[in-house]
Amino acid sequence: MKLKLYFLLLLCLPSVMVHAQEKEASPFDLGRMWTFENPPKEWFSEAYNFNADEAWFDDVRKSSLRFATWCSASFVSENGLIMTNHHCSRGEAIKVQKEDENFDKNGFYASNLEDERKLEGLFVEQLLMVEDITEKVNAAIANAENDAQLLELRSAALQSIEEEYGSKTGWEGLRLQTVTFYSGGKFSIYGYKRYNDIRLVLLPENDLGFYGGDPDNFTFPRYNLDCTFWRAYDENGKPVDSSANYFEFNTDGVHEGTPVFVVGNPGRTERYRTVAQLEYDRDHRYKYLLKFITNRRDMLLDEYNMIKDDEGMVREAQEQLSTINNLSNSIKAYNGIMGGLHNESFMGRKAQLEKSIKAGSPGLNYWSELENEYAKLNPHAWAISHLGPSGLRGSTFLLMHELANYKNALENEASEEDKNAVK
DSSP states (O other): OOOOOOOOEEEEOOOOOOOOOSOOOTHHHHHHHHEEOOOHHHHHHHHHHHOOOOOHHHHHHHEEEETTTEEEEOSTTTTTTEEEHHHHHHHHHHOOOOOOOOOOHHHHEEGGGGEEEEOTOOOOEEEEEEEOOOHHHHHHHOOOOHHHHHHHHHHHHHHHHHHHHHHTTTTTTSSSEEEGGGGTTTTEEEEEEEEEEEEEEEOOOOHHHTHHHHTTTTTTTOOOOOEEEEEOEEEESBOOTTTTTTOOOOOOOTTTOOOOEEEEOOOOOOTTHHHHHHIIIIIIHHHHHHHHHHHHHHHHHHHHHTTTOOGGHHHHHHHHHHHHHHHHHHHHHHHHHHHHHOOOHHHHHHHHHHHHHHHTSHHHHHHOOOOOOOHGGGGGHHHHHHHHOTTTSSSSHHHHHHHHHHHHHHHTTOOOHHHHOOO
């Protein structure tokens, strides 16, 4: 979940039947996930007799947080206490671990405010302002003569809108982000309040925080303490006053039939990829990626087993284990994705849905155009997957380019100055 595009959304988890054997498209084939700008309030009322006003949505949005750039969190007290998952924090928390400590074995707990440990560079963000800017963007691109010009005008419009909102009342001092939905069908601008002073309060040891390990991950309900507590401090070094918006603990739990909403920050869903794109993902994109990260995980695991009991390499072993766990998490997720892409029923329903959309869009050839473009990519899929810049693979292609330049310089007897320039 470390992709660049993040946005707050609302996810409803009702008790539903999964029509796994049906090939007919259903209204919820694309999931039950919505943005705060466009929740299906009428459906909530009809399906669950749940009637929420704008004040409820506003409170839920402001009680929720984005934890750094990779996880979801929330305020859970009046004085800035933050709750997030154990796996979201572990790799960061060990950075404030002292020489004689081992958080993996013993965990960490600050019994008072003075014992809470600040982690430099860590931040959380609270989404305070949201506004639909679709009409503004569409007006800016209305006269585009081709796709290239459309993209250029759209980029300029989004930048201009950010600058405009930076000086609007209520938006000053916020970190602004324009967000593109549905491949350009809708646009919003978000204003985040960023808290830069974040201190560790509680981190369970691994035996509690990661009980069940990878076998349970994504598979069974987690009977563990998959949580971490942090606290946000304000510019004056005082705990943030979050009394206006926070989630109170419900010691009674939930009861059968109660609607449950989960608020979070996904990377992106890719729910609107076409059949041709999904077939490319199945046959190339995820296939190569899964092999790569599995191989990397296995190599790192071998290295970890060699150093895990070395008292002089505690920190190195912890960092290695964190990377291994992250890769294992990705492997399980991608295996699930591949399972869906190889499921004839699911793909059949996707094809049926696409067919019905095309039938209602006469004169548009986007699907055929995409299919033709992806057909051209197929012979080069291995290179796209293995040589393209990636946080996992590094800049392999860039390194090859630099080595080729240096080789040419040597073969052509370039001057020392030219050799050093490309070295």
